[in-house]
Amino acid sequence: MTSNPAPPAHAVRPLAADEEAVVRSLPLLIYALPRAIDGAMTQEQNMSATEYLALMHLSEAPDRRLRMGDLSSACEMSLSGTTRIVHRLEKDGYIRRVRCDHDGRSYHAALTESGFARLEQAWPSNLAAVRRHFLDHLTDIDLKTFAAALRKVAT
Template structure:
């Protein structure tokens, strides 16, 4: 077994910055969305994933996976969105035991109203700090790392 190559100062700085970013960025965007739209980042993400799904619907397990949440966490979020009229839960067509989340017209309108706040927050807290960075290359590299795990 060979000894791993030590990190360069730049590599070390990146490795140390990533956990802080993964902690701070979602919280900052969530705070902006809550303040401006009374919508959590988790609720925004669920609405966005449903808006991109075929027929504006996903099985609850698929929606949870797409939002990187547990099924129980997704159930709570969908419950809140149901109370707001943004989502309906219906029995899965192919499995009477399963449930499907369906984006409603009100949910689509809610997503459309919140979109500018989300975009401004993402720009302010992340993208505006990446001037001069190869964003496409960074996205590819991060996707590659994520796919390995």
């Protein structure tokens, strides 16, 4: 295994103070924001943020159903983690698993009417938490440019 040689010292430019502040703040955001939203959702709705996301993604999908792997990708979770979430939501009657028509080995997660109603009930709490813990702190930032930059970094 070969490693890439380090760039020459003259090619490495130190971070400016504002660049370093952003770089150091990012791990804090990645850790703290999901926990804050999850805490608010759990306290106010007795529903985790991940459960909310699963219901949300299903509500936006054609026929309100997704293959388990696609739901896993949409929620940015492992397939086993998604299976656990779907199982919990299925026990509550919010999701049902349906065998895939094209592939008898695969399943879809399908949002039930009860699940859609639960999503609508939880939506104001999620929105308030997202605003309180994130968007309200970005009042002087061009959000369109910020969103484009985040997408660029993510891809």
